Amino acid sequence: MPDETSAEQVPIVGYLQLGDDPHLRANECTACGARYFDRRNACAKCGGTGFSDARVADAAVLKAYSIVHNAAPGIPVPYVSAIVETEDGTSVRSNVVGLDDPMTAELGMRVEFTTYVCGTDDDGTECVAFGYAPA
Amino acid sequence: MSGDAVWVLGANMTRFARYPELDALDLASQACLDAFADGGVGIHDMDILAAGTLFQPNGFGQRLQKQIGQTGIPVYNVTNACATGATAIRVAYLSIKAGEAEMGLAVGVEQMGKMGLLAGKSRSERKVYEASGRYDAVTSIDGILGTETMPGVFAQAGTGYAYENDGVGFEQFAKVAYKNHLHSTLNPLAQYQKEFSLEQIMGSPVQSYPNTTLMCCPTGDGAAAVVLISGERLRSMPEEAQRRAVKISASVLTSDPWVESGQVQPDVNTLTRNAAAQAYETAGVGPEDLDLVELHDCFATAELVHYDNLGLCERGGAGDFIDSGAPFRDGRIPVNVSGGLISKGHPIGATGVANVYEITTHLRGEAGDRQIEGAKVGLAHVIGLGSACGIHILEKAA
Numbered sequence: 001m002p003d004e005t006s007a008e009q010v011p012i013v014g015y016l017q018l019g020d021d022p023h024l025r026a027n028e029c030t031a032c033g034a035r036y037f038d039r040r041n042a043c044a045k046c047g048g049t050g051f052s053d054a055r056v057a058d059a060a061v062l063k064a065y066s067i068v069h070n071a072a073p074g075i076p077v078p079y080v081s082a083i084v085e086t087e088d089g090t091s092v093r094s095n096v097v098g099l100d101d102p103m104t105a106e107l108g109m110r111v112e113f114t115t116y117v118c119g120t121d122d123d124g125t126e127c128v129a130f131g132y133a134p135a
Numbered sequence: 136m137s138g139d140a141v142w143v144l145g146a147n148m149t150r151f152a153r154y155p156e157l158d159a160l161d162l163a164s165q166a167c168l169d170a171f172a173d174g175g176v177g178i179h180d181m182d183i184l185a186a187g188t189l190f191q192p193n194g195f196g197q198r199l200q201k202q203i204g205q206t207g208i209p210v211y212n213v214t215n216a217c218a219t220g221a222t223a224i225r226v227a228y229l230s231i232k233a234g235e236a237e238m239g240l241a242v243g244v245e246q247m248g249k250m251g252l253l254a255g256k257s258r259s260e261r262k263v264y265e266a267s268g269r270y271d272a273v274t275s276i277d278g279i280l281g282t283e284t285m286p287g288v289f290a291q292a293g294t295g296y297a298y299e300n301d302g303v304g305f306e307q308f309a310k311v312a313y314k315n316h317l318h319s320t321l322n323p324l325a326q327y328q329k330e331f332s333l334e335q336i337m338g339s340p341v342q343s344y345p346n347t348t349l350m351c352c353p354t355g356d357g358a359a360a361v362v363l364i365s366g367e368r369l370r371s372m373p374e375e376a377q378r379r380a381v382k383i384s385a386s387v388l389t390s391d392p393w394v395e396s397g398q399v400q401p402d403v404n405t406l407t408r409n410a411a412a413q414a415y416e417t418a419g420v421g422p423e424d425l426d427l428v429e430l431h432d433c434f435a436t437a438e439l440v441h442y443d444n445l446g447l448c449e450r451g452g453a454g455d456f457i458d459s460g461a462p463f464r465d466g467r468i469p470v471n472v473s474g475g476l477i478s479k480g481h482p483i484g485a486t487g488v489a490n491v492y493e494i495t496t497h498l499r500g501e502a503g504d505r506q507i508e509g510a511k512v513g514l515a516h517v518i519g520l521g522s523a524c525g526i527h528i529l530e531k532a533a
Contacts, residue, residue, distance in 0.1 A: 010264050012279060014271025036398055038269035045393040063298055064400065066290030067344035068282050072255040075278030081287050081343075083295065083400045091396035093281035103344075107298040118279050122262040129279045 012118065012129045013037070022115045024056035024130065026090060035090050058113035060084035060092065060132055067102045080105045084132050097131035110135040139366040141231045142380040143529065144238070145174020146492045148359035151326040151480030153248060157356070159191050163244040164202045166358035166485075170240070174362040175376055178204030181362075182236035187213040187223035187243040188484035199242070216519025217431065219243060220359065220487025221388070225525065227363050228386045237368040243489070244358035245482035252354055253342050255284040281399075286351050286434055287343035288520070292403050293436025294345070296443070302454030303439065305345045309337045310457045311435040312350040312477055318464055319474025321505035326355045326480030350435035352476035359488035361495070381495045382530045384418035384512075391522040403437065406524040407444035407516065414514070415446070418528040422446040425468055426510035427497055429490035431518045432475040442470070445516060464507065472497075472505050490515040491527055498531040 011018050015037040017025050026035035031048030035056070042049045064083040071077050080096040082105070096105055097114065111132035118129035147169035149162055163186070171177050186196030196210040209230075215222040220243030227239030255277050264273035277283040282291075297303040313333050319325040331339075331349055339349040364372070369380055389410040394402045415421055422445060430445060432438035439457060442448045447468050448456035456462065462470035473479045473493045476486065494513035496502045511531045518524045 010266075010273055012273055012276060014266060034393070034395070038398070044397075063396075064291040064295030066282060066287040066294065066346075067341065068278070068284060068287045069341040069343065070254045070286070071278045071282070071284065072275070075255075078341075078344075079278065081278075081282035081291065083281070083291055083396060085396075089395070091399050093399035095279065095281060107294060119274065121264045125264050127264055127273055 007124055007126045009126045009128050012127050016128065016130050018128055022130070023058060023113065024092065026054050026056050027051040028054040056090050056092070057087040059135065060086040060111050060113070062096065062105065062107060062109045062111055063091070065096065065105050065107070067105065078102050082132060084111055095131045098133035137232055137234055137365070141228050141383045142364050142366060142369050143361050143383065143491065143495050144364040144369065144372070144376060144380055145170040145176065145362035146360070146495045147173050148324060148485070148489045148492045149357045150324045151355050151357035151482055151485070151489070154246070154356045155248065159188065159195070159244050159246040160199060160202050162246065162356060162358035163199050163242050166244070166360035167199070167203050167240060167242050170360035170362050175373065176238065176362060178206055180238050181206070181208055181240045183209050183211070183227055183230045183239040185211045185213055185223040185226035185239065185241045187219040187241070187488070188245060189214055189216070189219055190245060190247065190483070215523045216521045217433065217483055218388070218487055218517045218519040218523035218525040219484045220489065221517045221525025221527065222487070222523065224361060224363070224488060224491060224527065225386050225388055228383060231363055231365050237365050239363045240360060241363065241488060242358060242360040243485040243487060245484040246356045247354040247482055248356065250354040253284065253286055253351060282343065284343060286346045288401060289434040289437045290343040290346045291400055292440055295400070296440045296453065300451040300454065302458070305337065307454045307457050308345045308350060308435045308439055309333055311432065311438045312336045314463050315432060315471050315475040315477040316349070318472050318505070319478035322474050322479060325474040325478055326353055327474070327478045346434045346436055350477065352433050352481040355480040355482050357480060357482040357485045357489070359485045359492050361488060361491055378532060379499050380532050381498045382532065383527060384420065384530045385414040385526065385528040387414045387417065387526045389413070389524045401520045401522055403518055403522065404440060404444050406522055407441060407518060410524045410526045411445045414526040414528050420512055420528060422468070424512050425514050427469045427472055427494065427507045427513045428516070429471055429473060429493050429513070430516040432471055432477050433481060435477065438471070438475065441516065445514070464505070469507055472507060487517040487525055490517065491529065494529045498529055
């Protein structure tokens with residue numbers, strides 16, 4: 001974000017890691033390998049209670065999407081909501097960004113993780129979101 | 136548990152519509168009193184009341200009892216997303232199966248008016264980013280990290296199916312809505328009773344592609360109620376009541392088992408497949424035996440995937456199934472001859488009771504213009520996100 005280096009930035013969610021090499025992280029069950037983006041008390045797959053911190057791959061494939069034309073106030077429409085599957089087999093929900101025409105979104109298209117500033121609060125803190133752009 | 140079957144003795148639903156002059160107690164009372172009349176019984180015959188609603192305040196069942204008869208029986212207030220009504224039926228069913236009750240009343244009701252649920256929640260005016268919740272989110276993520284709107288979530292269920300299977304696209308989804316709007320023209324209880332062309336459906340405003348406005352269920356008001364009875368008690372009822380009674384061959388409730396993608400996109404498939412397998416096994420019937428199906432078409436994209444989940448078509452064949460005309464009322468397995476949620480309406484708590492009412496009415500041969508002739512076996516399915524799936528298989532009295 002070249003012109004915004006002076007502003008403090010926070011990630012929109014805790015599982016988005018900012019810095020020089022932005023990426024997603026997941027809580028990975030040490031017993032079965034199932035991944036979670038939120039805090040879990042036990043693994044929903046196997047019941048294990050041990051979790052380690054894992055990096056999620058950046059490259060992904062578009063598995064399902066919807067072009068949303070009617071959204072909550074303040075959300076620019078249309079936008080492309082997507083379920084992608086990363087190269088390491090993790091499903092992620094986010095928007096497909098960087099398409100000139102949302103109708104060009106295509107099932108199976110290859111996409112790549114990216115970040116962008118999605119808002120600024122009253123203290124001038126910027127919120128950084130992530131999305132997936134055509135690879 | 137008793138091996139004796141549980142039967143539907145009485146059933147009724149209000150027309151689904153908007154009733155600004157009534158409240159939810161009025162609607163539920165009307166459905167209950169009419170279900171009593173239909174079954175030739177009254178509140179003093181009931182051993183249990185299960186009342187389903189998503190949006191009414193706590194204690195709705197007890198307040199309803201003040202309107203229809205305060206007899207001191209156990210009252211269960213039931214909330215289970217869009218499976219609320221089916222769950223209320225199952226509560227009464229289980230009480231009879233357990234031998235605690237001979238007769239039970241299950242009612243579902245909702246008064247939603249024009250809730251405007253298509254766009255999603257308005258966000259607060261909070262303008263200071265602070266991490267909160269289990270994701271440490273600093274703001275609402277809806278619309279930024281994908282969609283949380285219902286038309287969008289179910290659109291993704293549909294496009295996810297299209298990714299895995301051939302022959303599914305915008306037109307196949309639109310045909311589902313075409314069929315259900317067409318079916319609703321024969322149902323005087325439907326909120327809307329208007330036919331639309333495929334072109335009108337595909338050309339109506341896009342909510343969340345591929346779901347256009349005419350492919351989304353409306354919000355609305357309504358209630359439905361059923362009186363359930365044990366087989367033993369039924370045998371002491373008048374002959375006419377026995378003839379009209381409908382057997383519950385299976386009553387199943389499932390939740391969503393873990394799947395890899397479940398944490399980011401609700402899986403509406405696996406729990407429906409599991410429920411269907413259990414229901415067919417319990418009832419001793421297969422999809423090929425079904426004369427009609429009422430399934431949870433909250434959006435056109437949802438109905439299509441449930442053809443597959445319920446085994447109505449070959450695995451992966453939902454696109455061909457709608458293209459072949461099979462789920463139309465004159466097709467191989469009529470689906471949503473009531474008009475479905477898309478046109479009959481979806482007052483959430485009432486939905487899972489209303490589809491049992493619909494099947495019951497056909498099995499009795501009392502469905503009027505929309506009657507599926509000679510119907511003997513039917514299946515009612517609902518699914519609520521979170522998730523909960525309820526399936527009931529009903530059979531005509533021998």
